[in-house]
Structures are given as structure tokens and as C-alpha cells.
Amino acid sequence: MATNTDRESELDRFLLKQRVERFLYEEAALLDRREQTEWLALLDEDVEYKAPLRITREHVNDNFSRSAYYFDEDYGSLEARVQRFESEYAWSERPPSRTRRFVTNVRATERDDGTVDARSYLLLYYGQGDSSSYTFLAGRREDVLRPNGETFTIAKRHVYLDHAVPKIDKISVFL
Amino acid sequence: MPPTESKATAQQPDDHADLLAEIEASLGEGKLPLQTFNSEAVHQLELDRLFGREWIFVGHESEIPEEGDYARRYIAGDPFIFVRDMNGDVQVLFDSCRHRGAKLCRAEQGNTSHFRCPYHGWTYKNTGDLVGVPQKEVAFKNLDQSEHGLHSAPRVDSYAGLVFASLGDSGESLEEHLGEFTWYLDIQFKLPDGGMEVIGEPHRWVVETNWKTGADNFAGDSYHTGFAHHSIKQLGLGGDDTVGIAGAGETKDRHVHCDGHTTSTRMVEGEEVFMTYPDEIVDLFNPDNVTADQYRAAKEALSFTGSVFPNLAFLNFGDITDDPNKDVTGFLGLRKWRPLGPNKTEIWSWAFAPKRASEATKKRIYKVYMSNFGPSGNFEQDDVSIWNGITDVADSTFARHHDVELNYQMGTEEMSEVAYDEEWPGPGTVYAINLEEVGMQKFHDQWFEHLSTPRDGTAMSRECGGGCGSAKTDGCGSAKTDGCGSVKTGGYGSTKTDDGESPSERGRPEDGE
Ligand code: FES
Ligand SMILES: [Fe+2]
Numbered sequence: 001m002a003t004n005t006d007r008e009s010e011l012d013r014f015l016l017k018q019r020v021e022r023f024l025y026e027e028a029a030l031l032d033r034r035e036q037t038e039w040l041a042l043l044d045e046d047v048e049y050k051a052p053l054r055i056t057r058e059h060v061n062d063n064f065s066r067s068a069y070y071f072d073e074d075y076g077s078l079e080a081r082v083q084r085f086e087s088e089y090a091w092s093e094r095p096p097s098r099t100r101r102f103v104t105n106v107r108a109t110e111r112d113d114g115t116v117d118a119r120s121y122l123l124l125y126y127g128q129g130d131s132s133s134y135t136f137l138a139g140r141r142e143d144v145l146r147p148n149g150e151t152f153t154i155a156k157r158h159v160y161l162d163h164a165v166p167k168i169d170k171i172s173v174f175l
Numbered sequence: 176m177p178p179t180e181s182k183a184t185a186q187q188p189d190d191h192a193d194l195l196a197e198i199e200a201s202l203g204e205g206k207l208p209l210q211t212f213n214s215e216a217v218h219q220l221e222l223d224r225l226f227g228r229e230w231i232f233v234g235h236e237s238e239i240p241e242e243g244d245y246a247r248r249y250i251a252g253d254p255f256i257f258v259r260d261m262n263g264d265v266q267v268l269f270d271s272c273r274h275r276g277a278k279l280c281r282a283e284q285g286n287t288s289h290f291r292c293p294y295h296g297w298t299y300k301n302t303g304d305l306v307g308v309p310q311k312e313v314a315f316k317n318l319d320q321s322e323h324g325l326h327s328a329p330r331v332d333s334y335a336g337l338v339f340a341s342l343g344d345s346g347e348s349l350e351e352h353l354g355e356f357t358w359y360l361d362i363q364f365k366l367p368d369g370g371m372e373v374i375g376e377p378h379r380w381v382v383e384t385n386w387k388t389g390a391d392n393f394a395g396d397s398y399h400t401g402f403a404h405h406s407i408k409q410l411g412l413g414g415d416d417t418v419g420i421a422g423a424g425e426t427k428d429r430h431v432h433c434d435g436h437t438t439s440t441r442m443v444e445g446e447e448v449f450m451t452y453p454d455e456i457v458d459l460f461n462p463d464n465v466t467a468d469q470y471r472a473a474k475e476a477l478s479f480t481g482s483v484f485p486n487l488a489f490l491n492f493g494d495i496t497d498d499p500n501k502d503v504t505g506f507l508g509l510r511k512w513r514p515l516g517p518n519k520t521e522i523w524s525w526a527f528a529p530k531r532a533s534e535a536t537k538k539r540i541y542k543v544y545m546s547n548f549g550p551s552g553n554f555e556q557d558d559v560s561i562w563n564g565i566t567d568v569a570d571s572t573f574a575r576h577h578d579v580e581l582n583y584q585m586g587t588e589e590m591s592e593v594a595y596d597e598e599w600p601g602p603g604t605v606y607a608i609n610l611e612e613v614g615m616q617k618f619h620d621q622w623f624e625h626l627s628t629p630r631d632g633t634a635m636s637r638e639c640g641g642g643c644g645s646a647k648t649d650g651c652g653s654a655k656t657d658g659c660g661s662v663k664t665g666g667y668g669s670t671k672t673d674d675g676e677s678p679s680e681r682g683r684p685e686d687g688e
Contacts, residue, residue, distance in 0.1 A: 084410050
């Protein structure tokens with residue numbers, strides 16, 4: 001029989017997961033609505049945002065480069081990317097891409113320092129212009145979130161894409 | 176797989192002849208039929224007659240520093256294993272088992288002493304030698320193992336750590352192919368003490384672009400920079416002289432055509448610029464590693480962009496950053512356009528830094544490279560989205576039936592006041608402005624020469640377009656001919672071929688120059 005303490009900690013974990021999910025869903029919605037400046041406000045000034053290259057090795061199924069990236073960003077470089085997308089000369093996003101981020105398989109655990117380890121899967125639909133073609137990007141994310149009242153800020157995001165050689169013209173979206 | 180020559184010509188004899196005649200007529204006017212940028216017939220001819228015999232970049236030696244290190248590489252569609260064998264030599268082995276053809280290399284890279292076939296277990300040393308045949312006494316008792324090593328690319332050679340292979344049995348040596356253009360490659364690869372090395376693994380991504388559009392772009396498209404990349408300037412991610420309108424800045428802008436290859440450079444005369452590398456890197460640049468003229472060119476250079484025929488390109492951009500509030504730096508990027516079809520290219524993109532740079536500086540150089548090039552790069556994103564459009568319209572009925580042509584006449588006598596820089600210290604024909612597309616025309620001329628020469632026909636030759644008289648290359652080491660297709664590091668290595676013919680019989684000098 002479960003004790004009250006068990007039930008309470010189970011409830012805590014459930015509530016934490018709820019809050020993390022709500023945050024990640026809202027974040028995805030912001031990006032899908034292309035409210036990128038608002039998205040920047042969710043990032044901590046010392047944010048670490050990385051997406052390393054996946055490297056196919058013979059005996060390892062989940063192997064990533066330690067020095068080669070699609071993204072290896074800090075707040076300043078992310079802000080520059082966001083501002084660039086607002087330029088009418090940022091041809092990669094003219095017309096803007098249509099995205100839909102499906103965030104699933106969320107797991108959240110509280111760390112000793114009060115921050116939260118949030119893991120999630122991401123499936124991103126990516127279409128543009130009047131073409132019938134589209135792309136999906138898939139991967140998993142490992143975030144460190146900092147509690148901020150009822151919600152969070154992003155201290156760290158590591159994105160591990162499933163693609164060895166992406167079949168994509170360019171990665172002009174945030175993951 | 177590309178069809179064999181006889182098959183291709185048997186199937187569509189007139190296609191080739193008509194198409195080639197049409198291309199030739201266009202070329203004569205500094206134009207090119209749009210349809211050549213998305214044509215199955217052209218693609219098949221390219222596989223057979225261009226990628227099937229020209230020197231194609233495979234990788235840099237620093238990618239496989241230790242014995243047994245290997246990486247999967249391709250020449251167009253053909254898979255090879257780029258490996259440093261147990262003797263320290265670099266091999267480019269055809270990735271197909273000599274028994275019944277299975278592929279041996281299942282990873283992108285790794286380290287191994289042997290390659291074992293997953294099908295029936297034939298095992299090869301990393302030299303390519305066949306050393307194990309399961310149940311040999313019963314199954315293959317008379318098999319001569321020495322005759323069944325992995326095939327090597329017919330010719331393999333290197334320059335300044337850059338390893339190339341050719342699927343042709345004969346023709347120009349790599350040394351002849353690069354010609355005096357090594358003057359410019361030296362500036363990129365030989366300047367720092369300790370040499371250059373690849374940082375991390377190359378970016379690879381598959382785009383819906385014809386490979387020639389990338390090649391065109393790096394063969395002197397300074398015209399596009401100020402417009403296609405205007406957002407970089409707006410954001411302050413790149414300086415005015417690097418991303419500004421071509422020919423309008425304070426810099427001394429030059430386009431160089433040399434022995435079939437091209438480079439564009441922007442220089443600040445009399446200044447010490449060194450591509451805006453940090454002092455730590457500039458301190459590694461040693462005048463003794465190059466000639467005085469090369470050193471001065473490097474010193475005054477803000478940027479270099481260049482193209483090595485047919486599908487290798489490089490860029491070293493200065494005054495570029497990932498964030499307007501951070502320091503700028505130079506970085507060297509190398510790229511290869513790997514054709515996967517008439518409308519599909521796998522782009523490979525490597526970042527380099529001097530081997531002796533500190534880890535922190537290498538990281539910084541990589542970050543600035545990645546922020547601007549590779550699939551997520553602020554520059555590169557915009558290029559590819561534009562290039563795809565060209566590939567798209569090239570496949571139109573209209574383009575095929577109405578002789579739609581692309582115009583590459585900028586910089587010809589009819590279009591511009593052409594001035595040449597006679598004082599330029601390096602080899603090649605040197606335009607005193609960076610507004611010209613004649614370099615692209617030269618690329619197309621060579622490309623056409625390959626396409627119109629049957630694979631078994633005359634060896635490809637190259638004529639130097641005037642002014643290539645003053646090279647001071649010092650990189651041609653001695654040829655060594657031990658080991659099939661292997662390369663001794665540091666200079667032009669061996670090019671021994673399967674049939675044992677020696678390099679000198681192929682018409683290349685035994686000891687460099
Ligand atoms: S195909 Fe390789 S051992 Fe049979
Ligand atoms: Fe560009």
C-alpha cells in the first residue's frame with residue numbers, strides 16, 4: 001500500500017511534469033507563431049544552446065560530435081539570428097517557413113540546485129512557399145530549466161537530431 | 176551507378192550530340208543553357224566523363240591522424256574508404272568486397288586494423304590486403320589472396336595534406352592539375368607553423384541544387400555577396416568590405432584565374448590584415464613557410480574565396496562574427512559539391528584552424544565558421560534557398576524548348592571596361608576588379624571539354640590562360656611509389672596504379688618539379 005509520503009512525492013512529480021509540459025508547449029507555440037523575440041525572453045542570459053552533429057560509428061547507436069555543431073550558441077548569437085530573420089534580405093526565411101513543433105515524451109526531474117532536468121522529443125514539420133514538399137526534423141532535447149514563479153526560463157538546451165545527413169536545404173529554424 | 180560509356184551512347188546517341196552542340200554554341204557567347212543545371216543526360220555524362228576521371232577531393236590528412244583511422248568518402252556516387260593504414264600511408268580503397276561485392280564500411284568513421292565483410296567474412300587489412308577467407312581450404316583452396324585485395328582508387332595523390340583521387344587510369348597528374356594554383360593553396364594551408372587541421376567532422380547535408388551552381392558561386396561570384404547576403408551587413412555580422420557591394424569598397428579587389436582554378440580576394444594595401452585572425456594565429460604565420468610575395472598577399476588579405484576544378488571550393492573570410500558584440504575572426508572553410516543527381520547535391524563543409532592554435536581559439540574559429548556556413552549558417556542558408564530556384568526552373572519544358580540561357584558575360588570586353596593587374600605578385604590572369612564572370616566561363620569550358628571527350632579518348636589537358644608564369648611553389652615533394660594507391664604524407668605522393676604502371680610512365684615527373 002502506498003503511503004501518504006509516496007503519494008505526495010508522486011503528486012509533486014506529476015505537478016512538475018505538468019508545469020514543464022505547459023512551458024514547453026507554450027514555447028513551441030511561440031516559435032510556430034514566429035514570435036521569436038518573445039521566445040528570446042524565455043532564454044537566460046547565460047543560456048547554452050547546442051545541437052551537435054550525429055556521427056555514425058560502427059558499435060555505438062547514439063554518438064555525437066564533441067566539436068562539430070549545427071548550433072553552438074549563446075544568447076548573443078541567438079539574438080543575432082533572430083534579428084537576422086526579421087530582415088527582408090534573410091532569403092532563407094522569405095517567405096517565412098511554416099513550422100509545427102510536436103513536443104512529446106516529456107520527462108522532468110528536479111535537481112539538487114532547484115533547476116529542472118527536462119527531456120523531450122521533438123518532431124518538427126517544416127514547409128515553405130507554394131511547394132508541396134516539406135521536411136520533418138526529429139530529435140530529442142535535454143534542457144535545464146530554471147524555475148521562474150509558476151513557469152521557467154531555459155538555462156541550457158542540447159538538441160540531438162536523429163539525422164546522420166539531413167536532407168534539408170538549410171536549418172533556418174530553432175529546435 | 177553510372178551507365179557505361181557504350182550503354183549511354185547506345186541509348187541516347189543524338190541526345191548527347193544535340194545537347195553538346197547546343198552547349199558549345201552557348202559557351203561561345205559566354206552563356207550556358209539553363210537546362211544543363213537539371214538534366215539527367217548531363218548528369219550521366221558528368222559521372223562518366225568528369226567525375227569518372229578528374230581529380231576529386233577525398234579528405235584532409237588531419238581527419239585520419241592515427242594508423243587505422245578511417246572515414247567513409249565518396250567520389251560522386253562511388254563509396255571509398257579513406258584510411259591511414261598500418262604503415263602510416265593514406266589509402267583510398269573502393270568499398271566493395273572482392274568476393275561478391277558487399278560493402279565493408281558501415282560507419283561514417285572509426286579506427287580499425289581490419290575490414291571484415293559482413294556477408295561471408297572475407298577480411299582485409301587496412302592496407303587493402305586480403306588476409307582472411309573463411310573455410311579457405313575447402314571453399315576457395317586455389318584462390319590467390321594476393322590478387323584479391325580491395326581495389327584502390329586508380330590514382331591517389333595529395334597536396335599540402337589535401338588528398339585527391341582520380342577514377343581515371345591516365346591523364347594529368349595532380350601536380351599538373353593544380354598547376355600554379357598551389358600558390359594560392361599554400362597561403363591557406365602552409366602559412367602557419369604546424370600546418371592546418373580539420374576541426375571536428377564535416378557538415379554534410381543534401382540539398383535540391385545542381386552541384387554546378389555551388390561551383391559557379393565560388394568561382395568568383397563577388398557580385399552576389401552584397402545583395403544575397405545583405406542581411407549580414409545590416410546586422411553588423413560582417414564588415415562592409417567583406418559583405419559590401421562588389422567593387423565599391425576601399426579594398427583592392429582581385430579575381431584570379433589560374434590553371435583552370437579561380438580565386439577572389441579583397442586586400443587592404445599596405446596594412447596588416449591577415450584575414451582578421453587574432454594575434455595568436457597571426458603569430459603562427461611564418462614567412463619562412465611561403466615566399467615573400469605569398470606572405471605579403473596573406474598579410475594584406477581581408478578575404479579569399481576560391482574554387483578548385485571541378486567540385487572543391489574554399490573560403491577564408493575576415494571581419495566576420497557570430498554576434499555583433501563579439502570579436503571578428505578569419506576562418507578557413509573547405510567545401511565539396513557531391514552530385515547525387517541532376518537536382519540533388521550533398522554539400523560537405525569542413526572548418527580548419529592552425530594545428531597549433533589554442534583550444535579556445537579553435538573553438539572560436541569554429542563557432543564563427545558554423546554561424547555563417549554549414550546548413551545553419553547565416554550566409555549559407557540564404558545561398559541554398561536561392562540556388563534551389565535555379566535547379567527548379569532548369570527542369571522546365573520552357574527552358575528546354577526555348578533555348579533559355581544563363582548569362583555569364585560580366586567582365587567580358589563587350590560588357591565591361593576590363594583592366595588587368597600586371598603588378599600582381601602571384602600566378603594567373605588577374606582582374607583588377609571583382610566584377611567578372613569569366614572565371615565561371617573558364618569553369619564551363621573545362622567542364623564542357625570533359626563532357627565532350629569520351630572517357631577512353633584523349634587525356635584531358637589544360638592550357639594556362641596567360642600570365643601563369645611566375646609561380647614559386649615549393650610544395651612538390653618527391654614521389655614515392657610503394658603501396659598501391661597510397662600516399663606518403665607531405666607533398667605529391669605515389670600514384671601507382673592497379674596494373675603496376677609507374678607514375679613516370681603516366682607522364683608525370685618523378686620528383687616534383
Ligand atoms: S561478399 Fe564479402 S565475403 Fe562474400
Ligand atoms: Fe553566398
